[in-house]
Amino acid sequence: MATRTIVPFGPQHPVLPEPIHLDLVLEDEKVISAIPSIGFIHRGLEKLVEKKDFLEMTYVAERICGICSFIHGQSYCQAIEGVMKIDVPERALYLRTIWGEMSRIHSHLLWLGLFADGFGFESLFMHSWRVREKLLDLIEETTGGRVIFGTAKVGGVRRDMESLTLKRVEDELKIIEKMSHELTDVFKKDSSVKRRTVGKGVLSKEDAITLGAVGPTVRGSGIASDMRKLGYAAYGKISWEPVIETGCDCYARCMVRCRELYQSFDMIYQAMAKIPDGPVDVKVTGNPNGEYFARVEQPRGEVIYYVKGNNTKNLERFRVRTPTFANVPPLVKMLGGCELADVPVIVLTIDPCISCTER
Template sequence: MARTIIPFGPQHPVLPEPLHLKLVLEDEIVQEALPAVGYVHRGLEKLTEIRDFNQMVQIVERVCGICSMIHAQCYCQGLEEMLGITAPPRARYLRTIWSELHRMHSHLLWLGLFADGMGFESQFMQCWKIRERIMDVNEATTGNRVIVSVNVVGGVRRDLNDGQLRWIGSILDQVEAELKALKKPLIDDYTVKKRTVGKGVLTAEQVYELGAAGPTLRASGVAQDMRMTRYAAFDELVFTPVVETEGDCHARLKVRYRELLASIDIVRAAMRALPEGELAVAVKDKPAGEIVTRVEQPRGELLYYLKASGKKNLDRVRIRTPTFANIPPLLAMLPGVELADVPVVVLSIDPCISCTER
């Protein structure tokens, strides 16, 4: 019964980003975990002192490479509320379409990484192959692959024409077919279940108390999704959160997989209902006041606290990213887990460390 401290990360084969965990082990079992972050802190919140509120749109996009669109959407929504303007309906629908496409490519990226974390290389390739179709949609419709830069305070910068909508529809059909083919080898597979079922279990009470967000929360049976707050086009679209109840890694896998299919439906519904009209409203005033806005990122609830006093620069931009909220639950998941399962459990919260540290 020797106690050992094993450093996990910051450079670890399964970690896409530098997260450092000090694991206190007794034999092979983790007793305690202590995180150390700070490897990719960039001080983006501080930049608001030298960049004006319009330039900040492009800066907050760079908080996270995977869900850039959703960061900008959240920021713009907050500023619009502060300025007392509303984005035109078409802009809100377009934001929804692009943000759901972002969710899909983020979840596919994660599915791939998770499979890779278990050593399931061919599944990793398969997921990323599907993801590439969505990246193509992003590039063709917004101009950029990852950091799409379509949001502007007051609306969006790009439009989708009928041809593009039809093309996106056909891509979604392909993606859906490929995803359905993925279900058996990814979700129902014996080996995958062996690696994930019963690993890193958190009950609904625990996960709620620890302030978890997104799929981590919903996999334990708490039906909380910021899209239920009806931002953007969700006030008109039908939306039901995806919930699983087991609270283990397999449940988190299932939540993300089912969310992918749900996102396809949301994009389709939004494209069908896409209203005509303006893309953006003009912004004349300077923002003043305090605002808290929340949207649902692929990893969970994203919160922006914005404070302004009628100047060109905002006084404070405070970003609470979902991974930041998911680290305390991760620390609660790890005790009792075998060392060999630590990568799977760590990946199951979909850690995005650049987000966390900003």
């Protein structure tokens, strides 16, 4: 038996934008097992409900994560709306869908860039981010913020989009879609990309269920699990099917995200065609009383927002379970038996977002 070495991976590592620590038990170059530890950036945001009232918490929820900011805000609002049984105007639901999908495209483009960077394809990384920049401009034009959208609000959305803006956004998105095709073609067909991803970090279908994987990680293992199928916002009114790949490896997870890009573009076009006129918010009166688990699909997977109110301005409990938290056990499974050089690539395929995870 070869001697075993323990190599620390992180909390600071070139491929990791945020700190997560893994103790890798190696036998020569082979990873036998990995022990994760998190908690370097625990901010205690869940505790903040005791100080902020439930409407102000929207701003906090939006700032839990920089990448899926809008969807965090939306999930929080949906949780409160679920408790208080607020009827959200239909136009607001469509706008939430449009912004939510724009945020998904931006997240996936960012991830594709980071992934390319993870296996050393620098020019592909630059190109992904150049495409993403165009989308960020569009987001700023429609919401006012490049990263923190700031448009989610309990009972609707804070801004409206005029029909002229909608048309312009659609035209711009078509250009971005064309640019993304050139980009995803490389991920799909390039032999050097394939050599770093095909057959690496395998997560079987059974493991994906028992380990509770979510998002592109579980869909890359051939399971159609997408919370948008619950039909919140306008997802129940547009036609789409969850993207699944059956490869179970890093390549499959990458392909899921590539195909989801186009699915998101398509959803936005559909939502823009169907968007009704009307108000975008309703006035919220009273305090939340009761509890609710809201489940929403983020770019990284399913997010759970649990709120419990006791008929006061401050919530009794606010809990967020982010997709990366659920994807840590599958990551540990994927790392067992891989090569040391593949660890960064495999870690990136769950799209780790540690600040979200620790809140």
